[in-house]
Amino acid sequence: MSQTLINPLELEKLLAISCGITTDSGDDRFKAILTQLLGDVCRTIDKFDVTDEEFWQAVNYLNVLGERKEVALLAAGLGLEHFLDMRADAKAEAEGTAGGTPRTIEGPLYVANAPLAEGYTRMDDGTDEGEPMWLYGRVTDPQGNPVAGAVVDIWHANTLGNYSFFDRSQSEYNLRRRIKTGADGCYAVRSILPSGYGCPPDGPTQALLNQLGRHGNRPAHIHFFVSAPGCKHLTTQINLNGDLWLWDDFAFATREELIADPVSVTDKALARERDMPSPHTEVKFDFQLVPSKESREQEKIKRERVLG
Structure with missing residues (x-):
């Protein structure tokens, strides 16, 4: 399934807060990169209707990847x-x-x-x-x-x-x-x-x-x-x-x-x-x-x- 359910303006507002765009402190370059990265992840979830279970399987996978020290691999x-x-x-x-x-x-x-x-x-x-x-x-x-x-x-x-x-x-x-x-x-x-x-x-x-x-x-x-x-x-x-x-x-x-x-x-x-x-x-x-x-x-x- 390929779809979009989330209002882009609502997503932009969420990202602005979560990535610190609305604050004066922090590193501006890092904020911009993280905003782009998280936005791409959110839009992918929305586009492919990724389920909650699939999302948490991915989180668990990242935990295992780190535990096995295979991120660079x-x-x-x-x-x-x-x-x-x-x-x-x-x-x-x-x-x-x-x-x-x-x-x-x-x-x-x-x-x-x-x-x-x-x-x-x-x-x-x-x-x-x-x-x-x-x-x-x-x-x-x-x-x-x-x-x-x-x-x-x-x-x-x-x-x-x-x-x-x-x-x-x-x-x-x-x-x-x-x-x-x-x-x-x-x-x-x-x-x-x-x-x-x-x-x-x-x-x-x-x-x-x-x-x-x-x-x-x-x-x-x-x-x-x-x-x-x-x-x-x-x-x-x-x-x-x-x-x-x-x-x-x-x-x-x-x-x-x-x-x-x-x-x-x-x-x-x-x-x-x-x-x-x-x-x-x-x-x-x-x-x-x-x-x-x-x-x-x-x-x-x-x-x-x-x-x-």
Whole structure:
């Protein structure tokens, strides 16, 4: 059923009072945003004749969503986090500041303060018998010059699709590291090939996706923060080519420019040079940072994160 029963003027009066429009105190921008948001909710209830029971089911759902700490996961699954990237890309294009490695979503599983190394480090603790991976590349400016002192912050899942800290069976900071580039702008890590994952099957995010007829799967991917003085902070992730879910990521994070090709390395001399087993898988990805116009652009956005 689609109908409208409420007088628009009566709704406007209710919103003006509930959102503080009739008072002089408070934050005007916040009031305007909340008025728009609540008005859209009220008009949706009216238009679709949402029942009281359906309304309270929705309220209960939000309670469960918060209790399970899946709000950020649902934001990704509904495309809201990707929408922020779409707007940021459009703004950069309009301002003439587009360029560099494309951004994409952060996701909800970052943990701050991972161990910091110079140039190279090992990310895995050796307990996961996954495919050994050599991940490496360079950080450059738009002219191709190396960016020394850039911090490449990397995190990814294990072969079961689980992340340390959230998966208590893993050691602290397993598959989480920060690497500072040297004069050549290079970084390299030894790790294992990650697996994709799905939303918790018993969780509220998957329950909502089920109602939409959607899956909750992500392809294998590796997350990055890349930062350097004078450069815009980059939040991105790369996908591994050949994954079943590569172009059907429930979180909308896949971008053509962010797909890396895993390569099997059988050269024993190269493996010895890297202190890697032979064979192993090589993943190469270079990052290009662009200059920042304001100091705030050099920092990652403020949001609630786990502090390790």
